[in-house]
Amino acid sequence: MPVMDKLKNLSGTAAIVGVAESDKIGRTPDKGPLELHAEAGRNALADAGIDKSEVDGVFTAGYSTYDVAEYMGITPHFTDSTSVGGSSFVIHIAHAIAAIQAGYCEVALITHGQTGRSDRARAGANPGLPSAQYESPYGIIGPPVAYSLAANRYMHQYGEDRTREAMANIAVSTRKWANMNEKAFFYDTPMTFDEYHDSRWISWPFHLPDCCLVTDAGAAIVITSAERAKSTKKGGVSILGAAEGHDHAVLHQMPDLTRTWGRHSGPQALEMAGLTHDDLDLAMIYDSFTYTVLATLESLGFCGPGESPDFVADQRTAPGGDFPLNTNGGGLSYTHPGMYGIFTVVEAVRQLRGETGKRQLDDCNLAMAHGTGGLLSSTGTVILGRD
Amino acid sequence: MADGYNKPIPIPQPESDNYWEGAKAGELRLRKCDDCNQAYFYPRNICPDCGNNNTSWIVASGNAKIHTFAIVHRPPHPGFMDDIPYVPAIVELEEGPRMATQIVNVEADPSKISIDMAVKVVFESITDEISLPKFEPA
Numbered sequence: 001m002p003v004m005d006k007l008k009n010l011s012g013t014a015a016i017v018g019v020a021e022s023d024k025i026g027r028t029p030d031k032g033p034l035e036l037h038a039e040a041g042r043n044a045l046a047d048a049g050i051d052k053s054e055v056d057g058v059f060t061a062g063y064s065t066y067d068v069a070e071y072m073g074i075t076p077h078f079t080d081s082t083s084v085g086g087s088s089f090v091i092h093i094a095h096a097i098a099a100i101q102a103g104y105c106e107v108a109l110i111t112h113g114q115t116g117r118s119d120r121a122r123a124g125a126n127p128g129l130p131s132a133q134y135e136s137p138y139g140i141i142g143p144p145v146a147y148s149l150a151a152n153r154y155m156h157q158y159g160e161d162r163t164r165e166a167m168a169n170i171a172v173s174t175r176k177w178a179n180m181n182e183k184a185f186f187y188d189t190p191m192t193f194d195e196y197h198d199s200r201w202i203s204w205p206f207h208l209p210d211c212c213l214v215t216d217a218g219a220a221i222v223i224t225s226a227e228r229a230k231s232t233k234k235g236g237v238s239i240l241g242a243a244e245g246h247d248h249a250v251l252h253q254m255p256d257l258t259r260t261w262g263r264h265s266g267p268q269a270l271e272m273a274g275l276t277h278d279d280l281d282l283a284m285i286y287d288s289f290t291y292t293v294l295a296t297l298e299s300l301g302f303c304g305p306g307e308s309p310d311f312v313a314d315q316r317t318a319p320g321g322d323f324p325l326n327t328n329g330g331g332l333s334y335t336h337p338g339m340y341g342i343f344t345v346v347e348a349v350r351q352l353r354g355e356t357g358k359r360q361l362d363d364c365n366l367a368m369a370h371g372t373g374g375l376l377s378s379t380g381t382v383i384l385g386r387d
Numbered sequence: 388m389a390d391g392y393n394k395p396i397p398i399p400q401p402e403s404d405n406y407w408e409g410a411k412a413g414e415l416r417l418r419k420c421d422d423c424n425q426a427y428f429y430p431r432n433i434c435p436d437c438g439n440n441n442t443s444w445i446v447a448s449g450n451a452k453i454h455t456f457a458i459v460h461r462p463p464h465p466g467f468m469d470d471i472p473y474v475p476a477i478v479e480l481e482e483g484p485r486m487a488t489q490i491v492n493v494e495a496d497p498s499k500i501s502i503d504m505a506v507k508v509v510f511e512s513i514t515d516e517i518s519l520p521k522f523e524p525a
Binding site for chain 2: 128130135136137138140149152153203204250253
């Protein structure tokens with residue numbers, strides 16, 4: 001089990017000093033995924049004011065680190081391609097803290113890039129994986145079908161009507177945030193509750209707006225020691241807590257379709273930071289689907305099992321509400337290239353720095369960024385604080 | 388084999404040959420750990436609970452109840468284009484384990500299907516070698 005005394009000693013020892021997206025996000029048919037990695041990596045290093053020659057740790061998922069590093073002309077002394085779906089890039093943050101504190105590297109670069117919108121082609125399934133034999137033949141292929149199966153179980157346990165209303169609340173509140181972010185896919189497209197309820201089914205109980213976007217996008221994060229962060233362009237956003245894990249790969253092996261690994265990574269990250277839920281000013285929670293948010297809020301401990309519909313009621317998570325959630329517009333309405341987790345961190349850092357323009361929160365000092373990967377399989381949670 | 392079957396077809400693996408042979412013969416075969424005295428899914432030689440190799444095969448009754456289901460309207464794969472709406476599900480077998488499947492011989496309407504509904508296995512032959520265990524209302 002994680003040794004909390006040791007983890008507490010790591011709290012605040014490293015900081016995020018650079019964040020960025022690729023030059024363009026949304027539709028980039030003229031760009032390949034590695035180019036998006038490299039653009040985002042270059043932009044994040046520029047944000048930090050650090051030259052790429054100083055990068056000695058490289059972290060990525062989807063590609064191997066040597067593909068990204070070779071493209072960018074980086075020769076790292078520490079390398080980590082941990083790949084557990086969309087949470088991977090949040091999980092890399094914990095690994096970067098550990099590597100920096102152990103002395104394996106000083107400047108860690110985490111990159112992401114995917115052209116989910118432009119490729120659309122699915123990689124062939126590996127026949128040796130359980131999904132190829134026990135889920136895909138039944139049309140349980142890809143996240144919308146799998147997550148809708150989990151959502152229906154939640155509805156059964158906690159009530160269909162109140163769950164439906166909660167999913168609508170998340171879809172609509174997240175869209176309102178997107179309408180305040182000019183980089184968001186749906187920046188110019190508002191959505192009413194009626195439009196939500198009247199939209200077509202993708203996989204019942206999911207309407208189309210219950211499902212995240214499919215876009216092209218890249219993002220990157222630069223991390224260094226708290227000491228070195230002081231001499232960077234913008235200073236550091238302190239990493240106060242970080243935790244990770246997973247409890248299944250294929251959906252039917254998930255122990256409880258209403259509880260994610262966030263039930264462990266959330267409390268662990270908060271305890272490492274010495275904070276509680278009430279201390280947080282912002283929650284950036286991976287919203288692959290509206291349901292993902294409901295299950296995740298409960299798993300993280302913001303509310304109890306079955307209580308999310310009350311927790312998010314009355315647009316509490318929308319601009320002006322007292323629980324700001326996914327202020328970039330989320331995977332639902334801002335961008336979602338396939339593995340979105342890194343974008344939760346980018347937005348949290350920008351909010352903590354006060355860089356988010358008209359959607360900027362007042363007094364944003366402490367934030368949680370939380371990624372979910374696979375089929376509700378893996379999670380990574382980080383707690384970030386303004387220095 | 389239905390002509391033009393273009394959905395994903397399972398390729399039996401060393402630990403699942405017997406499972407697919409069973410399905411072809413109209414049996415739902417499960418692995419059981421003889422140390423834990425517990426059946427488990429999916430088939431693997433090593434017990435996921437205790438980690439021992441003292442495992443055997445049993446034939447399941449085929450009785451189950453629906454743990455959850457969905458109704459797919461937008462096919463995630465071209466092979467399912469003619470099947471929509473279809474009903475993927477996770478069922479809980481009488482022996483304990485859960486497995487993914489489809490509910491068939493029922494109208495794909497959320498008012499006609501319910502969680503905890505009793506279902507029983509049926510086998511759909513999709514190739515000379517492969518039959519898929521699916522479930523229908525009991």
